[in-house]
Amino acid sequence: MTITLDHIVPTPIREKVLQRSSQIWNQQVQLHASEWIKVKAPSGTGKTTLHHIIWHLRKDYTGNVLYNDQPVSALSQEALAGIRQTQLSVVFQDLRLFGQLTALENIELKRRMPATPYCSSEDVQAMAERLGVAHVLHQQAATCSYGEQQRIAIIRALVQPFEWLLMDEPFSHLDQQNTAKAAALIAEACTQRKAGFLLTDLDDDQHFSYTRYLQL
Numbered sequence: 269m270t271i272t273l274d275h276i277v278p279t280p281i282r283e284k285v286l287q288r289s290s291q292i293w294n295q296q297v298q299l300h301a302s303e304w305i306k307v308k309a310p311s312g313t314g315k316t317t318l319h320h321i322i323w324h325l326r327k328d329y330t331g332n333v334l335y336n337d338q339p340v341s342a343l344s345q346e347a348l349a350g351i352r353q354t355q356l357s358v359v360f361q362d363l364r365l366f367g368q369l370t371a372l373e374n375i376e377l378k379r380r381m382p383a384t385p386y387c388s389s390e391d392v393q394a395m396a397e398r399l400g401v402a403h404v405l406h407q408q409a410a411t412c413s414y415g416e417q418q419r420i421a422i423i424r425a426l427v428q429p430f431e432w433l434l435m436d437e438p439f440s441h442l443d444q445q446n447t448a449k450a451a452a453l454i455a456e457a458c459t460q461r462k463a464g465f466l467l468t469d470l471d472d473d474q475h476f477s478y479t480r481y482l483q484l
């Protein structure tokens with residue numbers, strides 16, 4: 269799936285973003301399948317806003333987002349839900365886990381959504397072991413540390429098929445070793461699916477072989 273950002277300008281920060289040069293805001297940008305894209309930008313410049321606009325959580329912007337030439341704003345709820353189950357996955361900065369459910373229940377909600385799950389429960393166990401969170405799978409998500417929750421949210425994003433993975437500061441609460449493990453798992457998952465990703469962060473990093481850098 270190609271994602272097109274057609275002259276997007278978020279309304280609340282319109283003046284701010286139009287004052288500086290950007291390769292994203294108010295530009296015609298095509299994100300092609302299987303690109304590994306890094307957007308490094310300072311706090312408050314709109315990284316989270318960008319993810320929310322692409323995911324169609326936020327509609328307070330001018331311009332158009334297109335999935336394969338189809339304006340997202342014209343998609344039915346059913347079509348959008350289908351795309352989110354099969355073509356687009358996400359790790360939000362605020363994770364959005366259900367705090368009262370266990371870590372595993374959060375993952376299972378997503379894994380079991382399709383009639384034939386993409387990943388098996390053994391796959392989930394293996395990913396949890398790889399990321400060092402197997403011991404918290406049966407713990408309430410709200411009681412997991414933020415770094416544990418971050419790894420659970422990453423696993424949840426990886427249990428479905430996707431062509432694009434959106435990630436907003438996905439390693440912000442992980443130490444170097446755990447970041448390396450999570451990045452390796454994500455790289456494998458994207459390679460297997462021939463998927464692209466868009467990762468936003470505050471700093472430079474060497475976690476992935478990025479194919480494209482964009483300035484916000």
Ligand SMILES: Nc1ncnc2c1ncn2[C@@H]1O[C@H](COP(=O)(O)OP(=O)(O)OP(=O)(O)O)[C@@H](O)[C@H]1O
Nearest residue numbers: 280281309310311312313314315316317318361470
């Ligand atoms: N709904 C809104 N109404 C008004 N202003 C908003 C709204 N949402 C975001 N903003 C402002 O837009 C700017 C960008 O916010 P955003 O959260 O996207 O930044 P960010 O780059 O992700 O920051 P951080 O690195 O701190 O997470 C901020 O100045 C924020 O205050």
